Amino acid sequence: MARALQGIRVIDLSHVLAGPTATMILADLGAEVIHIEPPQGDDAREFGPYAGGVDKNHSAYFVSLNRNKKSMVLNLKHERGKEILRELIKISDVIVENFRPTTMQELGFGWEKIREINPAIIYASISGFGHDAPPEYASRPAYDIVAQAYSGLMSITGPEDGAPCRVGSSVGDIFAGHQAVIGILAALLHRARTGRGQFYDGSMVDGLFSVLENAVVQYTVAHRIPRPLGSAHPSVAPFQSYRTKDGWIVIALGNDRLWARFCSLIGRGDLIKHPRFKTNMLRAKNRKLLTQILESETVKRTTRSWAKMLERESIAYSPINNIKQICADPYIRYRKMLVEVDQPQMGKVKVAGSPLRLSETPGEVYAPAPLLGEHTKQILRDLLKYSDAEIAELAQAGVING
Amino acid sequence: MARALQGIRVIDLSHVLAGPTATMILADLGAEVIHIEPPQGDDAREFGPYAGGVDKNHSAYFVSLNRNKKSMVLNLKHERGKEILRELIKISDVIVENFRPTTMQELGFGWEKIREINPAIIYASISGFGHDAPPEYASRPAYDIVAQAYSGLMSITGPEDGAPCRVGSSVGDIFAGHQAVIGILAALLHRARTGRGQFYDGSMVDGLFSVLENAVVQYTVAHRIPRPLGSAHPSVAPFQSYRTKDGWIVIALGNDRLWARFCSLIGRGDLIKHPRFKTNMLRAKNRKLLTQILESETVKRTTRSWAKMLERESIAYSPINNIKQICADPYIRYRKMLVEVDQPQMGKVKVAGSPLRLSETPGEVYAPAPLLGEHTKQILRDLLKYSDAEIAELAQAGVING
Numbered sequence: 001m002a003r004a005l006q007g008i009r010v011i012d013l014s015h016v017l018a019g020p021t022a023t024m025i026l027a028d029l030g031a032e033v034i035h036i037e038p039p040q041g042d043d044a045r046e047f048g049p050y051a052g053g054v055d056k057n058h059s060a061y062f063v064s065l066n067r068n069k070k071s072m073v074l075n076l077k078h079e080r081g082k083e084i085l086r087e088l089i090k091i092s093d094v095i096v097e098n099f100r101p102t103t104m105q106e107l108g109f110g111w112e113k114i115r116e117i118n119p120a121i122i123y124a125s126i127s128g129f130g131h132d133a134p135p136e137y138a139s140r141p142a143y144d145i146v147a148q149a150y151s152g153l154m155s156i157t158g159p160e161d162g163a164p165c166r167v168g169s170s171v172g173d174i175f176a177g178h179q180a181v182i183g184i185l186a187a188l189l190h191r192a193r194t195g196r197g198q199f200y201d202g203s204m205v206d207g208l209f210s211v212l213e214n215a216v217v218q219y220t221v222a223h224r225i226p227r228p229l230g231s232a233h234p235s236v237a238p239f240q241s242y243r244t245k246d247g248w249i250v251i252a253l254g255n256d257r258l259w260a261r262f263c264s265l266i267g268r269g270d271l272i273k274h275p276r277f278k279t280n281m282l283r284a285k286n287r288k289l290l291t292q293i294l295e296s297e298t299v300k301r302t303t304r305s306w307a308k309m310l311e312r313e314s315i316a317y318s319p320i321n322n323i324k325q326i327c328a329d330p331y332i333r334y335r336k337m338l339v340e341v342d343q344p345q346m347g348k349v350k351v352a353g354s355p356l357r358l359s360e361t362p363g364e365v366y367a368p369a370p371l372l373g374e375h376t377k378q379i380l381r382d383l384l385k386y387s388d389a390e391i392a393e394l395a396q397a398g399v400i401n402g
Numbered sequence: 403m404a405r406a407l408q409g410i411r412v413i414d415l416s417h418v419l420a421g422p423t424a425t426m427i428l429a430d431l432g433a434e435v436i437h438i439e440p441p442q443g444d445d446a447r448e449f450g451p452y453a454g455g456v457d458k459n460h461s462a463y464f465v466s467l468n469r470n471k472k473s474m475v476l477n478l479k480h481e482r483g484k485e486i487l488r489e490l491i492k493i494s495d496v497i498v499e500n501f502r503p504t505t506m507q508e509l510g511f512g513w514e515k516i517r518e519i520n521p522a523i524i525y526a527s528i529s530g531f532g533h534d535a536p537p538e539y540a541s542r543p544a545y546d547i548v549a550q551a552y553s554g555l556m557s558i559t560g561p562e563d564g565a566p567c568r569v570g571s572s573v574g575d576i577f578a579g580h581q582a583v584i585g586i587l588a589a590l591l592h593r594a595r596t597g598r599g600q601f602y603d604g605s606m607v608d609g610l611f612s613v614l615e616n617a618v619v620q621y622t623v624a625h626r627i628p629r630p631l632g633s634a635h636p637s638v639a640p641f642q643s644y645r646t647k648d649g650w651i652v653i654a655l656g657n658d659r660l661w662a663r664f665c666s667l668i669g670r671g672d673l674i675k676h677p678r679f680k681t682n683m684l685r686a687k688n689r690k691l692l693t694q695i696l697e698s699e700t701v702k703r704t705t706r707s708w709a710k711m712l713e714r715e716s717i718a719y720s721p722i723n724n725i726k727q728i729c730a731d732p733y734i735r736y737r738k739m740l741v742e743v744d745q746p747q748m749g750k751v752k753v754a755g756s757p758l759r760l761s762e763t764p765g766e767v768y769a770p771a772p773l774l775g776e777h778t779k780q781i782l783r784d785l786l787k788y789s790d791a792e793i794a795e796l797a798q799a800g801v802i803n804g
Contacts, residue, residue: 002596004588017615029588047616048637049624060619111761130759134736141654141718145633145641149652149720152728154633154643156570159561164643164650164722166633167569168558169615178580183758185587186406186431190763192594194404198762206739206757209728213419213571214449217462219725220740220752222451226725231547231556231568235450239547241556241566248566250551252543316543318551320566323621323628326554326611334536337608338622350622355608356585357532359513360600361592 003030004361008188009092010034011085012069015042017144017170018126018204019098020065021177026094026184027068028354028363034088034379035069038076039401041372042066052346056372063369064351067341071370072379073401076107080399085109087384089117094184098126101138111199121197122187124180130203142204147172151208156215158228165228176207237283237290238262241320242298249303251294252316256280261313266297343368373401405432406763410590412436412496413487414471417444419546419572420528420606421500422467423579428496428586429470430756430765436490436781437471440478441803443774444468454748458774465771466753469743473772474781475803478509482801487511489786491519496586500528503540513601523599524589526582532605544606549574553610558617560630567630578609639685639692640664643722644700651705654718658682663715668699745770775803 008031012023020035020042027033035042040056047061075081089095095114097104104110104125114123125131128142148154148166158165183200191197209216214234215226226234231250233239238259241248253259256279263272271277271293276286283290298306303319310317321329327350332338339353354363380386380400395402410433414425422437422444429435437444442458449463477483491497497516499506506512506527516525527533530544550556550568560567585602593599611618616636617628628636633652635641640661643650655661658681665673673679673695678688685692700708705721712719723731729752734740741755756765782788782802797804 002592004592025584029584049616049619049626051623060623061616064616064619129733130737132737132759134733136713137733139716141656141716143641143654143656143718145635145652145654146718146720149643149650149722150728150733152723152725153570154652154722155724155728157559158567158570158632159564162561162564163632163645165560165567165630166642167573168555168560168628168630169613169617171569171573171613174613174615175577175580178577178584179757181584182427182431182580182587183760185584185591186758186763187760188591189587189594190404190406190760192591196762198760201759201761203737203757203759205733206737206759209734209739210754210757211571211573211576212725212754213576214451214463214466215571215725216729216740216754217451217466217751219729221453221462224451226570228567228570230560230565233547239545240568241547241551243565248551250547250556252545252547254543254545311538314541314543316545316548318548320551320556321554322557323554323614323617326552327618327621331531331536331539331552331607332611335532335534335605335608337611338618349619352612352614352618355581355605355612356588357534357603357605357608358585358589358592358600359603360598361588 001364002361004358005029005031008032008094011036011088011092011095013095013097015098016044017065018173018176019096020044021174022124022126022180022184023069023096024065024067025177025181025363028365029356030361033069034375035066035071035370036074037071037372039073039398045372051349057345060349063341063343063346063349066369067351067365068367069370070375070379071373072376073373075399078397078399080394080397082108084384084399086117089114089121091383092121093188094122094124096124096180100141101125101127101131115197119197120191120195122184122191122200123197124184124200124202126176126180126202126204128204130206131201144170144172144204147204147208151205152212152215153208156226156228160228160230172204172208175211176202176204179207232287235284236280237287238294240291242291242295244298244301244303244306246302248320249298249306250318250320251310258315259283262315265309265313268297339365341365341368344371376400403766404763406760407431407433410434410496411494412498413438413490413494415497415499417500418446419467420575420578421498422446423576424526424528424582424586425471425498426467426469427579427583427765430767431758432763435471436777437468437473437772438476439473439774441475441800447774453751459747462751465743465745465748465751468771469753469767470769471772472777472781473775474778475775477801480799480801482796482799484510486786486801488519491516491523493785494520494523495590496524496526498526498582502543503527503529503533517599521599522593522597524586524593524602525599526586526602526604528578528582528604528606530606532608533603546572546574546606549606549610553607554614554617555610558628558630562630562632574606574610577613578604578606581609634689637686638682639689640696642693644693644697646700646703646705646708648704650722651700651708652720652722653712660717664717667711667715670699741767743767743770746773778802
């Protein structure tokens with residue numbers, strides 16, 4: 001199938017998660033992504049789980065993020081490593097990194113330098129607090145959990161009266177990665193018109209702050225400080241998870257008509273016009289009591305039994321699938337969202353596929369993840385026209401892998 | 403400033419959150435977004451908080467999602483409403499909706515029909531389970547909480563031994579919105595080469611399944627079913643939140659060198675070489691005990707006092723900011739991530755800005771949200787060349803607002 005980003009070359013200096021998420025999406029859409037790794041490899045190669053051995057070429061975590069990419073080992077502390085990077089910048093469309101903001105300057109590759117080498121390139125940086133930030137933030141270490149905590153997202157996630165919780169996946173990195181892709185694609189469209197590249201200054205904290213949804217206006221307009229609500233919705237009820245005989249079920253009722261239908265279904269017609277529950281506003285206000293009453297009913301049947309009944313009534317519901325259940329789910333199978341990568345040295349590894357279901361140019365997993373330095377020589381030879389003798393010399397000098 | 407999507411016209415039939423998030427991002431980047439609303443308005447106009455009154459033109463929630471857009475009221479149940487939509491499809495680049503998958507077909511605007519009207523248009527649909535899905539999913543109602551529960555995300559979010567929690571903002575809608583933007587921009591790049599439009603079939607469940615990070619390979623490769631861990635990390639410790647005298651602080655130590663530095667800092671040098679804590683693997687294994695010991699120290703000082711000490715040691719930390727704190731934060735102020743919209747009938751409303759910090763064409767909030775139907779006549783007159791008499795007649799017939 002055709003690919004939307006065919007012909008776009010991306011230099012990927014990133015590691016672990018935020019940057020690699022961005023370049024994974026670009027690669028899934030068909031960009032040629034050259035993942036440049038230091039001699040010891042991307043840190044993500046150290047993250048389990050492993051398959052078929054325990055070393056840098058056996059991390060399933062790395063495979064899940066780096067399918068479809070090429071790997072080139074390049075020692076950027078070496079002057080000749082820098083020179084090769086300059087040559088790559090000349091012939092590429094995009095460069096992505098997620099170092100601390102000071103690192104690229106220190107390596108001699110700040111934006112001013114990069115645009116001098118190639119004024120049409122798009123340079124996307126992702127960091128915890130961005131490049132253009134108060135000085136005390138410039139070298140501040142930031143992991144996903146720092147962004148989740150700093151941005152306010154953790155303060156609204158967790159049980160109603162307990163400790164704040166981290167979202168179970170690293171959405172600080174992952175949102176920042178998605179936003180960087182949006183910035184890069186917008187910049188490619190702008191470049192198509194003007195011929196000019198630009199700099200994208202992504203921040204994980206900005207990224208999460210921008211997705212707090214109504215929490216921001218709850219504070220700035222209504223002067224309420226939103227708090228965690230477990231699985232509940234601040235202003236709609238029932239709209240949360242309830243215990244069943246064997247687990248949990250989410251039930252979401254958007255209006256009074258559905259409320260009446262639901263009450264009849266559970267044999268509690270007495271609640272429909274109950275003075276504390278007859279309108280959504282009352283139900284939201286008396287949510288704790290309502291939850292107690294409804295759970296005394298929902299625990300009587302299994303999740304599957306409720307699912308069938310709610311399905312028939314067209315009431316929005318969901319089991320709370322665990323990861324085993326969702327990986328085996330017929331919907332996910334139908335959508336081909338769990339894809340098998342035939343990974344050299346590892347065998348078949350199942351990873352999440354691309355959700356970018358475009359009719360002509362869908363995001364796809366079309367190649368395995370690269371072994372460390374697998375494409376170094378090919379890139380030097382084919383793209384940069386180095387001779388075999390020169391390549392051997394670079395390996396000898398420790399600039400590339402041997 | 404120049405805008406990346408200048409000249410791109412988007413017909414926005416969407417409502418509430420997933421679709422409006424996508425078109426907000428497109429509008430922030432400079433696309434002309436025509437938000438087509440039914441006579442009663444986008445449902446989001448009913449969501450609080452309100453400012454300056456309680457009606458369809460006073461919802462701060464609506465403002466936060468629809469700044470920069472135009473509003474046109476169009477009754478699509480009326481034949482002449484459909485005709486106007488056909489005319490708009492002819493002259494637009496993108497069409498976005500987040501109805502249930504059957505709705506557009508029922509209105510007579512399935513993809514086959516839309517591409518017949520304009521083969522170069524990009525049609526992006528976002529729904530709970532997608533268009534191309536097993537039949538029982540096609541008309542299934544899906545809210546954000548359904549996607550969070552179904553996808554597996556809820557099963558890994560929440561306290562360690564408690565009930566699963568919903569992420570405090572509607573990330574099911576918001577990720578799907580971001581992914582739709584990526585699909586649309588990729589399709590615009592493909593169209594620039596080929597002249598052809600395409601269909602984007604976005605699913606909220608696919609979207610969240612694709613961002614579960616290592617949870618998927620933990621199951622498919624290591625056969626472990628990941629569970630919620632509160633704020634903790636499955637394989638790194640300390641890497642979570644700890645109680646302080648007046649709240650919480652997140653502390654994230656990536657390696658043994660930082661561990662030693664941290665132990666000295668808290669006056670617990672005895673822990674550095676402790677047989678149960680001396681390596682990260684041991685600390686992760688004995689995390690519950692470690693948390694008890696460390697919290698007996700962290701509760702002795704305030705969050706601010708810890709922040710200062712950790713800052714000096716270059717240890718990654720963060721307060722768990724609540725929404726009031728992050729809205730008042732100097733970093734957010736410096737980055738201009740909280741922006742004031744001067745909203746007719748409402749006054750100044752502060753909303754989250756765009757994280758798309760491109761040097762030449764940044765995402766920006768440059769216009770308020772539209773009043774319901776504010777631009778109907780302007781669009782009919784200027785874009786579609788209707789006469790004043792025809793417009794009056796359409797209003798009379800209830801096709802548009804009067």
